[in-house]
Amino acid sequence: MTVTLSQSTLAQLSTEVARPSYDRSKVTPGMVHLGVGGFHRAHQAMYTDALMNDGAAMDFGIVGVGVLPQDERIVEILNGQDGLYTLVQKHPDGSLEPRVIGSLLRMLHAPSDPDGVLSAMTDPSTRIVSLTITEGGYLVDQVTGEFEADHPSIQGDLKEGATPSTAFGFIVEALRRRRAAGTAPFTVMSCDNLPGNGDTAHHSIGAFARLKDAELADWMEEHVPFPNCMVDRITPVTAPEDIAALQERFGVRDGWPVVCEPFTQWVLEDRFTDGRPAWEKVGVQVVDDVVPYELMKLRLLNASHQALCYLGYLSGYRYAHEVASDPLFAEFLLGYMEFEGTPTLPEVPGVDLAAYREELVSRFANPEVRDTLARLCAESSDRIPKWLVPVIKADLEAGRPVDRSALVVAAWARYAEGTDEEGEPIDIVDHRKEAVMRAAADTSDPLAFVRDKALFGDLAEQKGFTEPYLASLKSLHDKGARQTLQELVDRVR
Numbered sequence: 001m002t003v004t005l006s007q008s009t010l011a012q013l014s015t016e017v018a019r020p021s022y023d024r025s026k027v028t029p030g031m032v033h034l035g036v037g038g039f040h041r042a043h044q045a046m047y048t049d050a051l052m053n054d055g056a057a058m059d060f061g062i063v064g065v066g067v068l069p070q071d072e073r074i075v076e077i078l079n080g081q082d083g084l085y086t087l088v089q090k091h092p093d094g095s096l097e098p099r100v101i102g103s104l105l106r107m108l109h110a111p112s113d114p115d116g117v118l119s120a121m122t123d124p125s126t127r128i129v130s131l132t133i134t135e136g137g138y139l140v141d142q143v144t145g146e147f148e149a150d151h152p153s154i155q156g157d158l159k160e161g162a163t164p165s166t167a168f169g170f171i172v173e174a175l176r177r178r179r180a181a182g183t184a185p186f187t188v189m190s191c192d193n194l195p196g197n198g199d200t201a202h203h204s205i206g207a208f209a210r211l212k213d214a215e216l217a218d219w220m221e222e223h224v225p226f227p228n229c230m231v232d233r234i235t236p237v238t239a240p241e242d243i244a245a246l247q248e249r250f251g252v253r254d255g256w257p258v259v260c261e262p263f264t265q266w267v268l269e270d271r272f273t274d275g276r277p278a279w280e281k282v283g284v285q286v287v288d289d290v291v292p293y294e295l296m297k298l299r300l301l302n303a304s305h306q307a308l309c310y311l312g313y314l315s316g317y318r319y320a321h322e323v324a325s326d327p328l329f330a331e332f333l334l335g336y337m338e339f340e341g342t343p344t345l346p347e348v349p350g351v352d353l354a355a356y357r358e359e360l361v362s363r364f365a366n367p368e369v370r371d372t373l374a375r376l377c378a379e380s381s382d383r384i385p386k387w388l389v390p391v392i393k394a395d396l397e398a399g400r401p402v403d404r405s406a407l408v409v410a411a412w413a414r415y416a417e418g419t420d421e422e423g424e425p426i427d428i429v430d431h432r433k434e435a436v437m438r439a440a441a442d443t444s445d446p447l448a449f450v451r452d453k454a455l456f457g458d459l460a461e462q463k464g465f466t467e468p469y470l471a472s473l474k475s476l477h478d479k480g481a482r483q484t485l486q487e488l489v490d491r492v493r
Contacts, residue, residue, distance in 0.1 A: 004253040007082040010100065017086070017250050020102035022052045024082075029105055030060035030277075032121050032186075034067055034167045035132040036074065036107065042087055042235040042260040044130060044191055049103040050282040057277035060128075061105040063120045067133070067167055068111070075107040077255035083107065086246055086257040090368035097262075098250050110170065114163050121174035122183065127274040129174070130189040131201065133167050136382040136431060138194070138204040142454045147207035158211055168208040175209075175224065176216050185224045187272045191231050195298055195386060196291070198269065202226035227269040230294040232301065234261040234363060236371040261369050263359075267293040292348040299341045300353075301360055303387040307336050307404070308364065309376035310411035314421055314481035320371040324364035328482070332489055333361055336404040339492075344394035378429040380412055381436055385455050393457070396464045403468045407488055409456075410472035411481065413449040416440035421480050446470055 003012045010019050031048075033040055044062075051057040064083075066075045078085060083104040089097040110117045121129060131137075139148040156162055157169030164170040175185055188205065190197040205226075210217035235258065242259045246252050267285040270276075280286045287293070305320070311332075312323035323329045337357045345353070364371075392405045417440045418426050430436055435452070442448035450460045450469060459465045475484040 002247055002251050002253050005081045005084050005086065005100065005255075007084065010084070013100070014251050016098070017252060018097075018099040020049065020053065020100065022055065022058065022102070024102050024105075026058055027052065027061040027103070027105060028059050029063050029120065029123065029125055030057075031128040031130060032063045032065060032117075032126050033130045033132070034065045034170065035134075035137075036064035036066060036071075036078075036104070037132060038235045038238060038258045038260075039231070039233070040064075040130075040132045040191065041085060041101065041104070041258045043231055043233050043264065043266065045101055045103045046087055046099075046264070047266060047279050047282050047284060048277055049101045051277050051279065052103055054281065056281065059125070060103075060277045062103050063126075064104050064107045065117050065120075065170075066107060066109045067170075072109050072112070074256055075109040078104065078107045081255065086252055086254045088242065088246060088257055088259045089262045090259055090366065090370075091262055092362075092366045092368060094368055096245070096249065096368075098246065098252065098257075100252075111165065114165070114170075117170055118164070118174055118177065121170060121186070122177045122181070124183050126186055127184075128187045128189055128272070128276060129171060130191055131167060132191050134379070134382070135192055135194055135386060136379060137167065137192070138200050140200060140204060142385045143457065147204050149207065149211055154208060158208075168205055171205055172209045172212055172216070172220075175220060176213065179216065179219055184274050185220070186274065187276070188224060188226050189229065190226070191229060193231070193298065193302060195294055195390070196228055197294075198226040198228035198271075223273065225271045225273050227271040228290040228294065229269060230265070230267040230290050230297050232265040232297050233263060234366075234369055234371055235259070236369055237375055239370070259369070261363055261366055263363055265297075287349075292346045293351075295345050296348045296351065296353070296356070298387050299344060299391050300337050300357060302383070303341060303391060303408075304333050304337060304360060304364070305376045306380070306384060306388055306412070307333055307408045309373045310408065310415040311481050311485055313373045313377060313415060313426070314411060314476070315485075316421075318373055320373060320376060321365050321367045321369060323373070324361055325367070328486060328489060330361050330365075331493075332404065332485055333364075334358070335489070335492060336408075340395055340400070340402060340405050341391055343398065343400060344391050374427070374429070377415060379431065380416075381430050381432040381455055384409065384412060389456060389459070392459060392465060396462055401468070401492075402465055403472075403488060403492055406465055406468035407472040407484070409450065410469050410476055413440050413473060414476045414481075416449070446473065 190201040269290045270286045308323045439449045450456045
């Protein structure tokens with residue numbers, strides 16, 4: 001029997017499918033989340049649902065907001081399912097663990113219903129506004145670190161009396177209205193993969209507010225907290241095969257389920273203005289200082305994703321698990337993490353870094369997750385500068401070699417040329433696509449790709465980086481990715 005997922009059909013689901021044990025009619029909104037994608041639904045919403053299953057956090061239901069025009073489809077699908085969706089954990093042995101999540105109460109589409117979004121954000125019951133708007137969504141200049149005040153996307157929102165259209169616009173306008181009404185401000189909680197994500201959100205949203213209303217910006221500085229957090233769970237894009245498998249194996253017809261690995265981690269700074277769910281009761285690490293955990297994840301997990309994706313793609317692989325299961329690549333990844341990534345980290349309380357590194361390779365090698373290299377290669381100009389370039393700079397300052405990291409950058413340059421080693425086209429997905437591809441194609445200057453200070457700072461002027469980078473780039477062209485990787489591993493083993 002196939003059951004179309006909705007509140008009225010929950011009782012009809014197979015006993016193999018976990019479902020909310022709480023009465024969803026008793027859940028009231030307490031959070032608004034901007035940017036509802038797979039990660040939010042596999043992570044923050046999942047933790048909140050787990051609390052609700054324990055009879056807690058019933059006043060912290062989530063109202064989701066699709067901020068972009070193209071979010072209309074997910075809004076329509078999830079509202080058609082009463083906010084319910086299936087989270088499917090994919091275990092390495094091929095078993096699937098489906099669970100219906102009930103913490104997301106409803107979805108709003110900001111472009112077509114901005115008043116509805118503002119109404120939800122200004123409601124006194126809303127105490128947290130959370131964000132997953134991507135690494136590049138905070139509009140921070142990679143060189144200066146300053147907010148890109150002239151970015152075209154926000155110019156309309158900066159006009160007096162404008163109806164908001166961006167996350168910045170909605171947050172600042174909602175806080176302005178709450179202040180005018182005497183309503184306590186909400187906490188702004190970024191869940192994006194950024195070093196100091198709360199600090200970044202604070203900086204960018206504060207800068208936007210100052211351009212809009214300096215007095216309001218001053219009030220926000222005093223009253224609105226922006227906690228930092230580290231979030232971790234590999235959540236690939238839901239494929240048609242995932243939707244079909246859920247229906248065929250468990251009888252659930254779900255228009256947009258989420259698939260993820262079994263591992264999950266959330267380290268959260270405890271800085272909230274008006275309460276929060278007791279997430280620590282369901283496994284969240286609530287700490288005073290998130291930075292060590294954050295750097296561990298960004299410089300080991302995230303940077304290692306970049307270390308495998310370009311070289312793996314050029315070598316003919318298309319999925320992360322294929323790359324991580326290849327002994328040559330596994331040795332390369334572990335070498336990068338141990339000798340280049342880990343030395344740049346502060347002490348990480350309670351974490352065995354050697355075990356963490358081994359676990360990462362095992363997680364990457366999970367054949368059921370089927371995380372595509374194309375996804376990992378996308379938007380590299382937002383990722384490499386935040387995840388790998390700081391590692392390179394720290395190692396160079398300490399006098400350590402950066403051979404592996406330089407190869408990763410060279411592999412990105414080779415990938416960005418837009419054709420693989422068989423001459424087949426590569427679809428480059430990057431908001432700086434034209435500039436990146438133009439630099440990669442510049443044969444008149446071997447260092448053209450890394451001269452972009454917005455991405456690499458002054459690395460093009462540092463011999464400790466340019467020598468291994470140029471050697472790697474030449475080898476990638478002359479010998480191909482796999483032979484280049486083999487020779488490097490043999491040399492540094």
